[in-house]
Amino acid sequence: MADGANEADFLEALIASERVEDWLQIIRSGTKQPRLTALKELAAAVSESESYAEEAQVAGAAGILTKLLAASSPADEDEESETQLIAKALTALCGHLAAIHQEHTFEYGGHSVVIKQGCLGEGLGARIWAVAHLMCRRLVEKPELVRGKHVLEIGSGCGLCGILAAKLGAAEVVLTDNEETVLLNLQTCMAANKVPSSSISISSKPADVPSCTSHDGASLAADVQASSICWSQGNMQICCLEWHNDWLRCQGRKNCCHGGKIGSDACTPPTLAVDEQFDFVLGTDVIYEEQHPELVAAVLAQRLNPGGQALLCCAVRSQALFDEFAQHVHAFNLLMTSQQIDPPHVKQGVFGQPHEYEGGFVLVTVTRRQ
Ligand SMILES: C[S@@+](CC[C@H](N)C(=O)[O-])C[C@H]1O[C@@H](n2cnc3c(N)ncnc32)[C@H](O)[C@@H]1O
Numbered sequence: 001m002a003d004g005a006n007e008a009d010f011l012e013a014l015i016a017s018e019r020v021e022d023w024l025q026i027i028r029s030g031t032k033q034p035r036l037t038a039l040k041e042l043a044a045a046v047s048e049s050e051s052y053a054e055e056a057q058v059a060g061a062a063g064i065l066t067k068l069l070a071a072s073s074p075a076d077e078d079e080e081s082e083t084q085l086i087a088k089a090l091t092a093l094c095g096h097l098a099a100i101h102q103e104h105t106f107e108y109g110g111h112s113v114v115i116k117q118g119c120l121g122e123g124l125g126a127r128i129w130a131v132a133h134l135m136c137r138r139l140v141e142k143p144e145l146v147r148g149k150h151v152l153e154i155g156s157g158c159g160l161c162g163i164l165a166a167k168l169g170a171a172e173v174v175l176t177d178n179e180e181t182v183l184l185n186l187q188t189c190m191a192a193n194k195v196p197s198s199s200i201s202i203s204s205k206p207a208d209v210p211s212c213t214s215h216d217g218a219s220l221a222a223d224v225q226a227s228s229i230c231w232s233q234g235n236m237q238i239c240c241l242e243w244h245n246d247w248l249r250c251q252g253r254k255n256c257c258h259g260g261k262i263g264s265d266a267c268t269p270p271t272l273a274v275d276e277q278f279d280f281v282l283g284t285d286v287i288y289e290e291q292h293p294e295l296v297a298a299v300l301a302q303r304l305n306p307g308g309q310a311l312l313c314c315a316v317r318s319q320a321l322f323d324e325f326a327q328h329v330h331a332f333n334l335l336m337t338s339q340q341i342d343p344p345h346v347k348q349g350v351f352g353q354p355h356e357y358e359g360g361f362v363l364v365t366v367t368r369r370q
Pocket residue numbers: 123124125126127128129130131132154155156157158159176177178179182241242243244259260283284285286
């Protein structure tokens with residue numbers, strides 16, 4: 001769980017999700033024999049595999065099994081075997097769950113970052129992706145990239161890199177994502193990482209920090225009071241930034257419902273102010289869907305200050321998609337350089353398997369002209 005997520009994890013989670021749904025459907029409504037078979041298979045899978053335990057949790061298996069357990073009668077010999085199977089599945093599930101949502105501490109260059117990860121079924125950003133660790137390594141090698149800077153992290157997920165940037169002395173880091181469950185977990189991670197004021201750059205005066213307005217224009221403070229969830233702490237704050245809507249809003253057009261699962265206002269941080277721009281933008285594993293090349297390039301064009309720089313660490317699943325990103329970057333009149341990250345320097349196990357990706361791992365620098 002502490003290691004980075006990769007493609008194999010994702011595929012396993014997809015398969016596990018489908019199979020768990022099928023078993024729970026049979027367990028809820030099937031006749032006795034199919035129900036016993038489904039229970040047996042679920043108990044075995046959950047005992048053996050973290051992915052199956054995670055997906056069972058997301059699908060609400062614990063609640064379904066607990067209800068079934070209460071309704072089953074251990075006096076009857078057949079019922080007892082059913083009771084035993086339910087108990088076995090519940091025991092395995094609880095064992096895994098205790099581990100899934102625990103906090104882990106990652107050490108980078110003498111800085112500790114505490115992160116709570118969830119299940120991939122809760123959103124891709126519920127786990128730390130392999131390339132985020134590579135980005136952390138680059139940031140501790142070159143802390144001047146973020147020191148004293150106004151930093152934006154796009155597609156933060158758990159926020160490992162953005163939180164590390166805050167600890168490395170960024171003036172301010174705005175952590176962003178578009179999924180409600182991911183944003184809530186991001187808030188938990190931010191709260192677990194208090195940045196000592198001595199490590200915050202002297203240029204970070206409250207007056208320099210642009211306010212982050214909410215959907216209806218209310219102040220961040222008012223939003224936080226209303227929701228009782230605190231979306232800022234020290235030199236970090238969390239905002240909602242959905243790339244497609246951001247692009248439309250920055251062009252003065254209305255939001256559409258494209259992407260992102262944002263629900264109730266109470267659980268949603270303020271949206272990043274339309275005119276807020278940054279010295280440094282960082283993003284890891286943010287180009288993986290057909291629409292991402294253009295959207296990520298557009299976000300960089302909108303959000304970088306003149307002369308500002310973005311650093312992206314990409315797991316290149318499709319070389320064509322990555323080349324498309326480079327074309328969009330140039331079309332937005334940005335400068336781009338990229339550098340393959342040499343697999344021998346990538347510690348296997350921690351950083352995933354670069355050879356699983358068509359184009360390996362690539363570090364990309366994008367600069368906006370002065
Ligand atoms: C593969 S995860 C990477 C998470 C994190 N950066 C890491 O490397 O561990 C991709 C992240 O981008 C976010 N994302 C995807 N599409 C997005 C969009 N259109 N707008 C904003 N965020 C998006 C996802 O919610 C997710 O958190």
